[in-house]
Amino acid sequence: MSALHAIELTLDEEQRDCYQEITNVAMGQAADLLARLLDVYVILPIPNVNLLEVTELQMALSELENSQSVSAVCQGFIGAGISGEALLIFNDASFEDIARLMDFEGEVDDSSEVELLTDVASILNGACLNGIAQQLDVNFSLGHPVVLGQHCSISDLVKAENKQWKKALAIEINYHIKDYDIDCDLLLLFTEDSLLSLNHRISFLL
Numbered sequence: 001m002s003a004l005h006a007i008e009l010t011l012d013e014e015q016r017d018c019y020q021e022i023t024n025v026a027m028g029q030a031a032d033l034l035a036r037l038l039d040v041y042v043i044l045p046i047p048n049v050n051l052l053e054v055t056e057l058q059m060a061l062s063e064l065e066n067s068q069s070v071s072a073v074c075q076g077f078i079g080a081g082i083s084g085e086a087l088l089i090f091n092d093a094s095f096e097d098i099a100r101l102m103d104f105e106g107e108v109d110d111s112s113e114v115e116l117l118t119d120v121a122s123i124l125n126g127a128c129l130n131g132i133a134q135q136l137d138v139n140f141s142l143g144h145p146v147v148l149g150q151h152c153s154i155s156d157l158v159k160a161e162n163k164q165w166k167k168a169l170a171i172e173i174n175y176h177i178k179d180y181d182i183d184c185d186l187l188l189l190f191t192e193d194s195l196l197s198l199n200h201r202i203s204f205l206l
Helices: 013-038 054-063 092-101 110-136 154-160 192-202
Strands: 048-053 070-079 082-091 146-152 167-177 182-191
Touching (some): 013 048, 013 110, 013 167, 013 192, 054 167, 082 092, 082 110, 082 192, 092 110, 092 182, 110 192, 167 192
Antiparallel strands (some): 048 167, 070 082, 070 146, 082 182, 167 182
């Protein structure tokens, strides 16, 4: 057993508050970027921060299901001993408004939906992750966004996102774009192997 796995991974209240504040700052930067890039106002609630078992993540995903079907994009990131995935979940009712937001011309079909999903994911994920990376003094390399499912159920999404880890630091952010029917949940999932590096870096901020 490695030294990492011999240590009990925990998240105390002070650490949770610190991750929440870091995410708040990053979200503010992301909202500002979106306002300038897309000329929109983004409504952002306080993020939720938790250390989750994989079964608890599946339950958390199920609680996000507020419509009959969803579409989701996953984007990996890695840097300075920290790795994870950004999981962006869209309510399908928002596709026409996503097209309007991105100035997309033409009919919205399955192919164009993939393009719209990956474009929006790149903007939202990149803006938030860059804000977090700056505060932690790291550089994240982002993978290409991958569409996990279109018009699928949360249960299908959970199967697609079935990972071989036991715990993850999960940060849930809800984006609502004013004057558009666009609601999406961004789940930042940091792997359990990242926790020691993350906690070490935030110790300088506490």
